[in-house]
Amino acid sequence: MPKKINQAIDIPHLGRVEGHGGIHVEISDGEISKVDMAIYEGSRYYEVLIVGKHFAEVPQIVSRVCAICSADHTLASQMAVEDAMGIKITPRTRLMRGLLLHGSMVESHALHVFALALPDLLGYPSLLTMVDDYPEAAAMGL
């Protein structure tokens, strides 16, 4: 029989992620009895903001949903506009977009690995505090 756990886990403001949130979990007798998730940011209502805008402006607006994956949001909204208007793109445009998407993925993952996740794995509070012990790795990450 596994031991019955009674515990509360409280993460008030999760660091090193894009976005602001916290979580509170209560465990009683080995069962999760309560989960409260808090989102501290306000809503931005992009769905409403783009209503009535010129179609060419929509990708530029929607790209501001998230800075880390702005290229992906730009592409997604371009595809939505094309879908709505029945626009077909050329193979060359498709290839260019693929390149942008892969670039975005490399950038996003590199940021995540080096600046956001790696300090946790090595027990540092941030990438910048790793500079003294791992100057080359930190510089490469940046």
Place this chain on the structure above:
Amino acid sequence: MDKPRVGIYGLTSCAGDQLAILNCEDELIKLASLLDIRSWVMAQSNNDEETALDIAFVEGVIGSEKDLETLQQVRSRAELLVAIGTCAVWGGVSAMKNNLSRERMREMVYGDRAEHIDIREALPVKAAVDVEYELPGCPIEKEQFLTLVGSLLHGDLPEFPESTVCSECKMKENECLLVHRHEACCGPLTKAGCGARCPTLNVPCLGCHGPIEEAHYNANFRALRSHQISKDDIMKKMGVFASPAWMPNVLVEAESLEKEQEYAQED
């Protein structure tokens, strides 16, 4: 001299200005060695929310009660508060439709089961607290941020040239998108700093750095109208990044132009 104690905070935003700081890459290690970064939730986990700060950089709009609480708490601890990015300076994209009720917007997006979602109107930082310096941009330009930090380290504030994206575009000898293609462009009103990034790629300026001081709204409105661009299209274009600053001016000018045209017809 002791290193200045610095906090970097994000309110409701895309985190793009904090990402621009992270993207300082080669300069970031040096930057971090000159500053004592006490709080930066996006980039570190050992954050100190008690100590007095010499400089606080704040990104984003006040978009929730928690944002307002955070901002007031940061203001009370900081000697200098610097608003970074167009959201913090002007309200940015989030404040684009502040004429619509937030309650209505919430209903349009989330339906009737979203009472837990905050409906605070999106406002720039200066709407709630005093601000010592503002660096706009969507996102901020990292060169300008580094210049700003350099100046602050010397106990000063930077002086960026008060010129427009239009001037930067002219200096690059680009073909004018308004004159030659009759496209609505915010370049003549918009604060320089980007090196006319968009118009250089044949995309009209959308004004993401916000207006310069004493922008000529009326002259620009008339210039756009003279290229047969409709009032509606002009307002759509100008109403994206600094809507609360631009819209009232544009509406006044649109009205006076309409009256003039009426009088001209009567004559």
